Amino acid sequence: MDLKQLSASLGLSPTTVSRALNGYPEVSERTRERVIEAAKEVGYEPNVTARRLARGAVDAIGIVHPTGAGHLDDPRFLEVVDGLTERFSKAGIDLLIASARQKEEVATYKRLLQGRRVDGFIVHHTRRVDPRLDYLQECGAPFVAYGRTDTPDSYAWFDFDNALGSSLAVRRLQEFGHRRIAYMHAPLELHFAYQRYQGYLDAMHAAGLPVDPGLVVPAGFGRRGGYEAMKTLLDRAEGPTAVIVDNNLCGVGVLRCALDAGLKIGRQLSLIVYDGVPVDSVVTSVQVTSIEQPTSYAVGVQLAELMIGVLAGQPVQELQTLWSPRIAAGSSDGPISEH
Template sequence: MNLKSLAQQLGISETTVSRALNGYPEVSERTRQRVLAAAEEFGYRPNPMARSLASGRTNVIGIVHPLFPNDLADPMFMQIVGGMVEALEARQMDLIMAPVSPLHELRAYEHIVKERRVDGLIVGRTHLYDERIAYLAKQGLPFVAHGRTSINEPHAWFDYDNEAGMRIAVEHLLAHGHQRIGLISAPLDMNFARQRFASFGKALDAAGLKADPRHLIENTNDRRSGYLAMQKILASDTPPSAVIVDNHMSGVGAMRALLDAGVKIGQDMSIIVWGKMEDSLAGYHVTTIDQPHPDLAGAKMIEMLLSLQAGTPPEQLQVLWQPVLVPGETVGQVKLG
């Protein structure tokens, strides 16, 4: 069955059928699902090369992915990617991930832009000043940044409210009487870490408090570095009564360090971790700052990218979702004396 026959079978125009099959956002979801169901029922399969030549599109979205050791063990990252894949599959589109060494990441973007092998890009791990965003904003290839940056060129981005989430975490600890609070951070050239770090300081300032510099440790973004950071905090002369860990991968290591040291979590020391941890941690239900629905976040970024392709200005595609505190058993009332 060809496109014309499929359109006749449905009683709608070939243009509408084509747009539905190619994921154009101006086609209603009801019509799209009707077309996709009919295509499946009648065995319609478009010729990928002909479709690409006719539309000038590849129907492929790309992610340039620098290879870091723990990524594939990160359940949140995999949920976000899963949401992207599901959203694209519903439109008969594909997602490709191009693994590169971190040192050659920008070169990979330059090659993709030159070759035009994808219709758009999702750019993750945004930095405080991100040369990838600065480059892509001038190239005309649609992209959505997963995270914000200080780059001023208009561009689409999706993020969770890092400032609000950290403020919620600090206020939760303050409400339990904690005044000596530490922070374990990801590298501060990462925009999310810088925003969370700044918000941490502001929240303490608002309460008339200051953090002990010995209790502020950065450059932790995996289990080992989180473990070592917590060990260092525990070894200080006056350890804090509570610690916030700004990323869940380090949170696993920090929790393990507390358990190995025999610390009664929620009693001797309280802890809040940003992001859900899938690991079983000796039965503890960890108090977290949760970024809800990572799969829907992935789908949202795909929707934004398709809107860019359809001509929506990038400055109209800047989306900020709110994190929430999920109480657990790792925060307790501070001990007096």
Template sequence: MSLKAIASALGLSVTTVSRALNGYDDVAEETRQRIQQEARRRGYRPNAVARRLKTGRTNAVGLLFPVTPLPFNDISFVEMMGAIAQSLARADVDLLIIADDTHDDHRGMQRMLRTKCVDALIVAHTARHDSRLIKLQQLAFPFLALGRSELDSPYAWFDFDNYNGPALAVTHYADRGLQRFAWLGSHHDQTFVDQRRQGFLDTLAQRGLAQDACWQVDPTRREGYRLTRQLLAQARRPQVVMADCNMLGDGAAIALREAGFITGSQRIELVVYDGLPADSVISDPVTSIVQATRPDVGQQVAEMVLRLIQGEDVNSLQVLWQPELKLP
């Protein structure tokens, strides 16, 4: 199906049809919608190579994730990645998954920049001083950070208020008279990890409470299980156990279930960021710090990166979403 057939059916010039389908902004919105509707009806698919030559765009976005920690162990990250891909696909933009390793000078990112096979990068799992973002800023390459970093110039970012999530949970249970809190957290150098731990510690301090334990370990089920077993062996068991990711939370839930502390009169409250994973063997309800549904996140991130590609000012592409506390 050719552009000429679409143009003839609508009584428009081939140039107008071509510019509308290739994203130029000099076509009236009403006309653009008519053209897109007719193209969809006829099953028209533009030639990707020709589009790139005309517009200089690849119609692809890269999602840059660190090799360590392996994010595919995090069910929430995988679901979010799928939601972003689906949302971008509705705009005929592909999502490329790019592994990146700090120990090899970010070769994955360097390859994307050298080959120019993406129009922008989504950078996941940001660090407080993120060398990837610094490099991208120096090169003036469009990027959207999933998480905030400390940079000298403004940049586009999407983030959750990670500090406020644990603060909500500590406040809720402290108001109920509970005083002994334990924290199971990741040891990785990532901004959201620091923010969650600091929200926990600061809120305890504001309430005049001291943490029973504040562990920083590999974010795995095994570690969540092992450390919770240690906590339960103490003479004064914690009244609340909080986990900063669902893998640690799932391990903690298994240990509490085995020991008979996840329900009943001796219940120890368990708070898990993002809730227990979908494949958890634990069916007992736990308290969750809920950030948003994955489709909502995917749509938001996709919309922001598309606006970034269109050249929108990065100062208008900075979004902070608030968490909610979901009780059992």
């Protein structure tokens, strides 16, 4: 049975039936329920292509992933994708992941929009000043930012209180008696990295602890970067007694280097890592204390909910979500000990 036959059987116009099936608000709830029930009884399946053309939509949301960003192999990112996929699937929306060289990201967004391949975007790893968000706002394209920028008021976003996470880690280490607390970070043009770094600095100053510039080390996102950064710290005449790492892939390298150096983690060196160590890591001898955030799957679901809200025209102020982290204690930190 096609749309015309279904409409005739109900004594309604094809337009009314189509609007009822697609959830248009001008159709009464009683009529909508009647149409949906009739469609179920006769096994009516709408023509998806025609429905998309009528709405001017393709029912797909895009993620543009810059090559070399270093987190496609991060299990947490893949869990976010899983949550997005699950929620979007229930709404009849596909998730499209495209790759782009970092300098060509905006051109990729433009190409996907002009080619009518997506209805909107999830923009992740936002920068403090982000040309991707500027472009999408200028052209009026729907999007949700996974993270904020320095000017977060005019668009939908999901983020964590990153400064709070670093502050909690510093306070915990201070309570254990640590004063020389090192900090390893991702590129600070990324807003989450900048927030976490500022949280570290503010907490150190509030605690009256010195910030040694030599103990603040850029380490990127990779395991190798973490390993090399930790090696640099261990080569110092006066190294740290504790280390905070702002991302989990880097944290794997830091932990591996410390173990290779023969250090007793949690006694000779304390370690706290944002998001902990990935569950698939081969380094399993230490339960790493982490700055823990809600599951990545839940993050993906929340991002999808926000995107659906954007597509439905909800006010931006209702589509800005901030979640808080907490410390998940492990065996990798504790009071200073020489033995």
